[in-house]
Amino acid sequence: xxxxxxxxxxxxxxxxxxxxxxxxxxxxxxxxxxxxxxxxxxxxxxxxxxxxxxxxxxxxxxxxxxxxxxxxxxxxxxxxxxxxxxxxxxxxxxxxxxxxxxxxxxxxxxxxxxxxxxxxxxxxxxxxxxxxxxxxxxxxxxxxxxxxxxxxxxxxxxxxxxxxxxxxxxxxxxxxxxxxxxxxxxxxxxxxxxxxxxxxxxxxxxxxxxxxxxxxxxxxxxxxxxxxxxxxxxxxxxxxxxxxxxxxxxxxxxxxxxxxxxxxxxxxxxxxxxxxxxxxxxxxxxxxxxxxxxxxxxxxxxxxxxxxxxxxxxxxxxxxxxxxxxxxxxxxxxxxxxxxxxxxxxxxxxxxxxxxxxxxxxxxxxxxxxxxxxxxxxxxxxxxxxxxxxxxxxxxxxxxxxxxxxxxxxxxxxxxxxxxxxxxxxxxxxxxxxxxxxxxxxxxxxxxxxxxxxxxxxxxxxxxxxxxxxxxxxxxxxxxxxxxxxxxxxxxxxxxxxxxxxxxxxxxxxxxxxxxxxxxxxxxxxxxxxxxxxxxxxxxxxxxxxxxxxxxxxxxxxxxxxxxxxxxxxxxxxxxxxxxxxxxxxxxxxxxxxxxxxx
Numbered sequence: 001x002x003x004x005x006x007x008x009x010x011x012x013x014x015x016x017x018x019x020x021x022x023x024x025x026x027x028x029x030x031x032x033x034x035x036x037x038x039x040x041x042x043x044x045x046x047x048x049x050x051x052x053x054x055x056x057x058x059x060x061x062x063x064x065x066x067x068x069x070x071x072x073x074x075x076x077x078x079x080x081x082x083x084x085x086x087x088x089x090x091x092x093x094x095x096x097x098x099x100x101x102x103x104x105x106x107x108x109x110x111x112x113x114x115x116x117x118x119x120x121x122x123x124x125x126x127x128x129x130x131x132x133x134x135x136x137x138x139x140x141x142x143x144x145x146x147x148x149x150x151x152x153x154x155x156x157x158x159x160x161x162x163x164x165x166x167x168x169x170x171x172x173x174x175x176x177x178x179x180x181x182x183x184x185x186x187x188x189x190x191x192x193x194x195x196x197x198x199x200x201x202x203x204x205x206x207x208x209x210x211x212x213x214x215x216x217x218x219x220x221x222x223x224x225x226x227x228x229x230x231x232x233x234x235x236x237x238x239x240x241x242x243x244x245x246x247x248x249x250x251x252x253x254x255x256x257x258x259x260x261x262x263x264x265x266x267x268x269x270x271x272x273x274x275x276x277x278x279x280x281x282x283x284x285x286x287x288x289x290x291x292x293x294x295x296x297x298x299x300x301x302x303x304x305x306x307x308x309x310x311x312x313x314x315x316x317x318x319x320x321x322x323x324x325x326x327x328x329x330x331x332x333x334x335x336x337x338x339x340x341x342x343x344x345x346x347x348x349x350x351x352x353x354x355x356x357x358x359x360x361x362x363x364x365x366x367x368x369x370x371x372x373x374x375x376x377x378x379x380x381x382x383x384x385x386x387x388x389x390x391x392x393x394x395x396x397x398x399x400x401x402x403x404x405x406x407x408x409x410x411x412x413x414x415x416x417x418x419x420x421x422x423x424x425x426x427x428x429x430x431x432x433x434x435x436x437x438x439x440x441x442x443x444x445x446x447x448x449x450x451x452x453x454x455x456x457x458x459x460x461x462x463x464x465x466x467x468x469x470x471x472x473x474x475x476x477x478x479x480x481x482x483x484x485x486x487x488x489x490x491x492x493x494x495x496x497x498x499x500x501x502x503x504x505x506x507x508x509x510x511x512x513x514x515x516x517x518x519x520x521x522x523x524x525x526x527x528x529x530x531x532x533x534x535x536x537x538x539x540x541x542x543x544x545x546x547x548x549x550x551x552x553x554x555x556x557x558x559x560x561x562x563x564x565x566x567x568x569x570x571x572x573x574x575x576x577x578x579x580x581x582x583x584x585x586x587x588x589x590x591x592x593x594x595x596x597x598x599x
Contacts, residue, residue: 147239249396257376
């Protein structure tokens, strides 16, 4: 969880492993209500679950007699789980203390700090705003199916918090560093074979234990894989790893960066809705937002992000999100994430940040107020130009129930018999909904092989980015002083108008993708990309190899001249993605190409 309530894995494991009897106050007989399927899940794990509901007293739920209150239960209670609204938690807590319960457990969305203090003074353990089903699944390795950041880094296979004594298996690395997470997050040893490297699960589907388990999975009442269009064990490791690196709660992967953006907006928007986006975006995003999304009834208003207040001025009543790139492709424009995020939150909408060019090694937008982060994993995360992919990560901090703007997330979902995703999944409701509806129905699933290649690339991400940035700084400095270069747009240069923002948001460096202008204009740009000998002329960035492109004739060709200029892709612009080669070789290649192209 990402709220201000911190509970150690050791405490939660201790509570779940020592407990046998759980009284669920507010139990429902409706099979599609969270209290019902949480009870059913816990029953399946061997707990004796006792339903409590005065309106159903004397009836049976899941084979257990319903009691009117805690005092009526004729046996000792280990956990009193509160499935009522927060205003009722105090009274129920006092009843649980009187009944001799050992733990007060308040369900997702339920919190009463005063009641918790009374319970602790009485010697009880207290957990608030958590779901025991989710916590059991997280500690036991089940929750990782959905790309949830479990926070567990260990050299042992996951073990459920059972009642029998276990050698300690929780994270051996408290608060692991970035480099450690880049290698280990999400990738525990295989419980059956002991394999240490994440296997490639090249399978389309998964065997069900029985019809009841199959129904529970399809209803999203329990954790597990159904079909690789929805989730896959290899892909799930990648999702958790990227979520851990970004400091997010959960992630869902897709077949490409564009597919990831589609999943994000399909989950947020209804026909007729609108959103704002910076005009300084990758050309494909400008086309996707400005043209293709219109066919779905979504309207994008493009904004000059250099003045964050432009977003406030562009807000409309149907606006549901603001979208920016932390480091714009191709112009290297740096977004003021804090200022734009404040405007988004005052309007009650999430800030979505494409962090592809920066990567979480250089910038983690959640730390600056972003709510959703997306990546084209094809670029720096995979890093070797060998696999397409995309991913959407959520912070877990945005309240989709506030203001009534997002009924598809905080209201009944017809595709799942009225299941309320925000109520059921809490701080990972957004990515769960994106997976269960958008990914399921449109199908842009990431392949296990591409997930494996991306995981391998991420293991060296910190080392690669350091070299990328060092080489880019040297190449940009060379170009800035070259007589045939009109200008250089790289936020790492002291002359950049974005230098102050870069120092704030990118203290480790301003990335390695930037643009410069040739004095010879369009024709000189075309000649340059055809004259280089080491730089590869292709439409990608973030490769180990250095890449060069003339956006006006490629990635931004579908735009008008005015749109290209506004996006930082005018006719004289050259985009570089500086790789890991010897810097002197890169400079020498540009030197000879500039001399020949601009004669």
